[in-house]
Amino acid sequence: MTDAAPLLEASGVVKRFGGFTALDGVDLTVRRGEIVGLIGPNGSGKTTLINVISGLLPADAGTIRLAGVSLAGLAPHRRCAAGVNRTFQVPKPFASLSVRENLEVAALDGVDIDAVLASVELDAHARRRVGDLNSVSQKLLDLARALVTRPSLLLVDELACGLNPVELDRVAGRLRALAAEGIGLVVVEHLMSFIDSITDRVVVMNAGREIFGGRLRDAVRDAAVVEVFLGA
Numbered sequence: 001m002t003d004a005a006p007l008l009e010a011s012g013v014v015k016r017f018g019g020f021t022a023l024d025g026v027d028l029t030v031r032r033g034e035i036v037g038l039i040g041p042n043g044s045g046k047t048t049l050i051n052v053i054s055g056l057l058p059a060d061a062g063t064i065r066l067a068g069v070s071l072a073g074l075a076p077h078r079r080c081a082a083g084v085n086r087t088f089q090v091p092k093p094f095a096s097l098s099v100r101e102n103l104e105v106a107a108l109d110g111v112d113i114d115a116v117l118a119s120v121e122l123d124a125h126a127r128r129r130v131g132d133l134n135s136v137s138q139k140l141l142d143l144a145r146a147l148v149t150r151p152s153l154l155l156v157d158e159l160a161c162g163l164n165p166v167e168l169d170r171v172a173g174r175l176r177a178l179a180a181e182g183i184g185l186v187v188v189e190h191l192m193s194f195i196d197s198i199t200d201r202v203v204v205m206n207a208g209r210e211i212f213g214g215r216l217r218d219a220v221r222d223a224a225v226v227e228v229f230l231g232a
């Protein structure tokens, strides 16, 4: 491991489902403290890329390195131990356990669960059964579940969907604070105002390939991006 190596370096990642190529040679680099937005139309491969990086799906080709070390062949829990964690579009908590118990199950030794709960403003709900939480609180719990593993790379899949403007501001602030602590983030999101408020850089995907990499304000002027989003 070297500090000079990017936190995440995914290169030439290919993922096929039968005869369908969902990822067609994708590169993605994330540095410590950087928030990269991953955007693109439905079906462009964003969640598949998150699934491959987190180890939920095996890649068919390509390399994925964390701080210079290959993650090849590591199951999700091993990648988590190495520092990669993620949130899910549809969280699947242990519904019959309390909020706090859900975090106790996931937490690394020595993590202050109360501090993590407070950071996502779920401390008042610590003893509630998770099945009784609304969907926004379940999303925040899913973020907390990832945070108690002390990730160095956090992959965030559609966290903003369903949040009101006040909640969006809070979550954006929390993600920016994580980046300020040196965590690298990949944020998959449809809500462009949210992406604009937190990302340094976006990668635009279409049909399993990157079609643009750079600042969002430049992406919206890029002919290929405009064509994909507006069919222009």
Ligand code: ADP
Pocket: 017, 022, 040, 041, 042, 043, 044, 045, 046, 047, 048, 049
């Ligand atoms: P996005 O997150 O950009 O909406 P996905 O990564 O979910 O896109 O999907 C990319 C493509 O791969 C879609 O065409 C989707 O139908 C397909 N796909 C995703 N997961 C599977 C799977 N498990 N089996 C077959 N096809 C899949």
